[in-house]
Amino acid sequence: MSGTSLDGVDGVLVDLSRDRLKVVAHVNAPLSQALADELLALNTPGVNEIHRSALAANALVRVYAHIVAQLLHKTGLNAAQVAAIGAHGQTVRHQPQAYDGTGYTLQLNNPALLAELTGIDVVADFRSRDIAAGGQGAPLVPAFHQSVFGRPGETIAALNIGGISNLTVIGPNMADDVQGFDCGPGNALMDAWCQQHREQAYDADGAWAAAGRVHDGLLNRLLEEPYFAQPAPKSTGRDLFNPTWLNWRLDGFSSVAPVDVQATLTELTATACATSVQQYGDDARQLIICGGGAFNGHLMRRIQALLPDVEVDSSESHGLPPQQVEATAFAWLASKTALRQTTSLKTVTGARGARISGAIYPA
Incomplete structure (x- = not known):
């Protein structure tokens, strides 16, 4: 893969x-x-x-x-x-x-x-x-998520955070009750911004983002993207969420420090993922995260903060390392x-x- x-x-x-x-x-x-x-x-x-x-x-x-x-x-x-x-x-x-x-x-x-x-x-x-x-x-992995993470009688959410993030919600009836879709950006925008401003492939553990402050005005501008309001089924990719998309939305926000943009991009991913769980898996009490995003400690903490009633943990705890x-x-x-x-x-x-x-x- x-x-x-x-x-x-x-x-x-x-x-x-x-x-x-x-x-x-x-x-x-x-x-x-x-x-x-x-x-x-x-x-x-x-x-x-x-x-x-x-x-x-x-x-x-x-x-x-x-x-x-x-x-x-x-x-x-x-x-x-x-x-x-x-x-x-x-x-x-x-x-x-x-x-x-x-x-x-x-x-x-x-x-x-x-x-x-x-x-x-x-x-x-x-x-x-x-x-x-x-x-x-897309996504194609929900059937697999159901096979390895599903539990009869419970609603389980599984979130893969790669370049793009995708969510699977496995209902208590298992195979008869599975939903899945792309939430929006995962690591793609964060990685691109980190590469541009720090010449690093990614923000290790989200440390750079954690040092910044979320700019609410910019976050709201990013969340105006119509994709977020579309109902499932839906899927997306770098065709949409790419540096060109970001640069167009940064117009008028040139005074925002790069570290604060990174913090805001991390919050965008966390918000898109958490909102998806709330909308489609509101009865889920466990969110299993896999993909590279599971190694971003700051992102994991932000998702947990946005979902206080949900246990957020890595797929490592369920027998499969995230990578x-x-x-x-x-x-x-x-x-x-x-x-x-x-x-x-x-x-x-x-x-x-x-x-x-x-x-x-x-x-």
Whole structure:
């Protein structure tokens, strides 16, 4: 899994042969700065996009293949002992239902090359079928969240904070009562601002934001974005929440110190996430957080402060470290594809019905 934060690639080897899945091994690899910059640049229109996208996809897949090799070496397994690789690819455009009523989503990937390099079946292109069925194509992880975090008779909320934040609400009836959608920005705007003003990839533990003060006027301006008021199902990405979006809304706020802008961006993410929980999971008493945002102590404290009646904790406390959840989710989704089982949820994406997600590229 390489998410919208562009902070690297996580790979897991997952044993799904038992009643409860088990992560056997985890490997993380950073993206080269050149590849991360190119993937970020491809989120917006540019020169020679088709050529650049194809080469970036090849480069990304070579990172994937390297991670697969490391996982096999680490565990002593060989390619023949692995049923399949779930490879999501890197989302660079996400426009469901736009333009022609169907829209599209684009994840840079080359699953054929990955199958060639690893000798293992590859499952990829997880979103397109749902979009073809009239859905948002995202988020895809709620079915997985329900599988690993759901508890009969209780309402549980699970929040993934990557570049974009997405919420799953699992009702007491479990599979018959799952909602999920993108809340808005996760780390994307905070990371971009930190990179611009401190030349650091991210605000470690939210320490810089914690040193600033939230500017209420700017926060209100940011919260005027119509996406926040849209009802679910809905999904978004860097197509919307990017530095251009931020710079346009900073017009008139040039006197706000950079540290206070960082504090305000952190509060924006916390507010968007907390408001989503209040609107769609008001009876939830537990919020399980995963993704890179779970390591931002200041952000975690702000979400807890905005949800005083909810227990906010990391997925680590529930058996899955935050950085492993999404990669594990796509291993699980790949297994469901191989078994021809549906994983997209109509209640989450708004599609005409549940669909089998993913396409299989045999080795």
